[in-house]
Amino acid sequence: MNYKYFILILGSLLITINGSKCKKVINSDAVYIFDDLQTKEYKQILNETSTLYFRFCQPILKCPEITFNTFAVIINNEGKLDQQCISLINTDSYFADSFELINQDKSNEGVQAEFNNTLNGFYVKYVLYCQDQQEGLKILDISYDKNKQFYTIEMEADNGCPLVLFSQIVQFLNDNNKFLSAILIMIGLTECLMGKQILKPTLFIFGYLIGFFFALYISSEIDLGDNPFFLWLTLIIAVLIGAFAGGLSMHLDKIGIVAIGIGLGVVLSLLLWNALLVQFVTSQYLLYSIMLVFSFGCTALSFRLFDHLIIFSTSFLGSYLVFKGIGLIAGGFPSEIKNISGNSDYRYYIYFTGIIILACSGIYYQYKQWGQKIITYDEIVQSVMNGNQSNEVKDSLLNDPQNDQDQIELKEIQEKSDIKGFQ
Numbered sequence: 001m002n003y004k005y006f007i008l009i010l011g012s013l014l015i016t017i018n019g020s021k022c023k024k025v026i027n028s029d030a031v032y033i034f035d036d037l038q039t040k041e042y043k044q045i046l047n048e049t050s051t052l053y054f055r056f057c058q059p060i061l062k063c064p065e066i067t068f069n070t071f072a073v074i075i076n077n078e079g080k081l082d083q084q085c086i087s088l089i090n091t092d093s094y095f096a097d098s099f100e101l102i103n104q105d106k107s108n109e110g111v112q113a114e115f116n117n118t119l120n121g122f123y124v125k126y127v128l129y130c131q132d133q134q135e136g137l138k139i140l141d142i143s144y145d146k147n148k149q150f151y152t153i154e155m156e157a158d159n160g161c162p163l164v165l166f167s168q169i170v171q172f173l174n175d176n177n178k179f180l181s182a183i184l185i186m187i188g189l190t191e192c193l194m195g196k197q198i199l200k201p202t203l204f205i206f207g208y209l210i211g212f213f214f215a216l217y218i219s220s221e222i223d224l225g226d227n228p229f230f231l232w233l234t235l236i237i238a239v240l241i242g243a244f245a246g247g248l249s250m251h252l253d254k255i256g257i258v259a260i261g262i263g264l265g266v267v268l269s270l271l272l273w274n275a276l277l278v279q280f281v282t283s284q285y286l287l288y289s290i291m292l293v294f295s296f297g298c299t300a301l302s303f304r305l306f307d308h309l310i311i312f313s314t315s316f317l318g319s320y321l322v323f324k325g326i327g328l329i330a331g332g333f334p335s336e337i338k339n340i341s342g343n344s345d346y347r348y349y350i351y352f353t354g355i356i357i358l359a360c361s362g363i364y365y366q367y368k369q370w371g372q373k374i375i376t377y378d379e380i381v382q383s384v385m386n387g388n389q390s391n392e393v394k395d396s397l398l399n400d401p402q403n404d405q406d407q408i409e410l411k412e413i414q415e416k417s418d419i420k421g422f423q
Contacts, residue, residue, distance in 0.1 A: 022035050026365075053260065055071050073088065112125060130160040139153065177329060195310065195315065199310065203259060215241040261295060262299060264295075265293075265295030271355065273287055
């Protein structure tokens with residue numbers, strides 16, 4: 001299973017929760033957050049005349065004569081007429097991007113970054129050791145190599161420890177694929193057999209997935225460069241758009257109906273593509289066209305036969321998830337991310353047959369349990385306009401407690417009548 005999207009979503013959520021603007025993702029594995037460090041300006045007296053000031057992610061503003069952004073300066077004779085400011089950094093790059101691991105084999109040892117001022121030849125190196133018990137920054141040592149004009153600032157803080165190691169998450173998922181498989185199978189069976197009964201959660205799931213993956217697709221067509229900030233921002237926006245679309249699907253009937261139609265169209269398109277068409281053609285535009293046609297057709301049908309489509313959609317989606325879960329262990333189930341390249345594993349046809357059989361079983365079961373009353377879109381609107389009140393017109397005699405005798409006679413007539421549906 002490809003866990004890339006799961007990891008990216010998790011990372012974006014973690015950074016969203018932390019409200020981070022000063023962060024670094026190293027080796028696509030470890031996330032470091034420096035937010036609380038950037039709120040302070042750090043000071044270290046070097047000698048009787050010189051003082052070092054440095055910050056994280058925020059420029060030093062003590063020297064108005066320095067016109068560019070700098071994160072570290074040395075001020076000689078501070079507060080006197082002959083005060084002199086020496087900038088150690090004159091970079092325009094994103095501050096946190098410069099950080100790398102102190103030890104490439106140990107993410108929890110700490111991070112370091114080297115900066116320089118190309119105008120005067122000074123260098124400064126931030127070395128931030130991991131100390132999870134140290135809240136706030138503690139300066140350990142400041143050294144200076146006069147020949148190289150090189151300052152080294154050694155510090156320790158809990159910010160030097162990774163917030164999360166994605167490699168550990170991936171390893172956990174790989175080691176526990178049976179657990180993930182069980183979750184997918186349980187969710188799939190629930191949707192397959194009870195999708196119509198748990199309508200609102202189902203509508204949210206369909207809407208969320210459509211909104212999230214549509215936002216990711218749009219962002220993939222835009223050149224965002226290599227700055228990780230834009231990657232995280234894109235993923236955060238995709239998560240929010242997905243949640244927004246899920247909420248709309250759950251609370252607005254038309255949006256929910258469209259989501260159900262699109263969901264069924266996409267699932268049927270993937271099944272048809274992997275089982276048949278991909279053997280003859282691998283054009284991504286053809287796959288997108290098939291998805292568009294199927295989604296449009298299913299959406300149009302769902303406006304007239306909503307109950308039919310909700311049963312079909314949840315049965316096929318649930319069946320798909322069940323065999324996706326089985327495929328995590330047995331292998332041979334194609335990746336949705338790599339569908340364009342096709343499927344060459346014969347085992348998929350076993351999965352395909354199983355998906356069809358289970359989906360048909362789910363359709364039969366849901367019709368038997370909850371499909372006696374098939375509603376259309378017009379009936380949904382009418383129900384909403386009437387405040388979800390029943391449209392049935394009942395005989396007032398049956399509702400009048402003073403007419404007990406008439407009620408008894410009417411019941412006797414009804415029992416003797418051979419006319420079906422007589423009320």
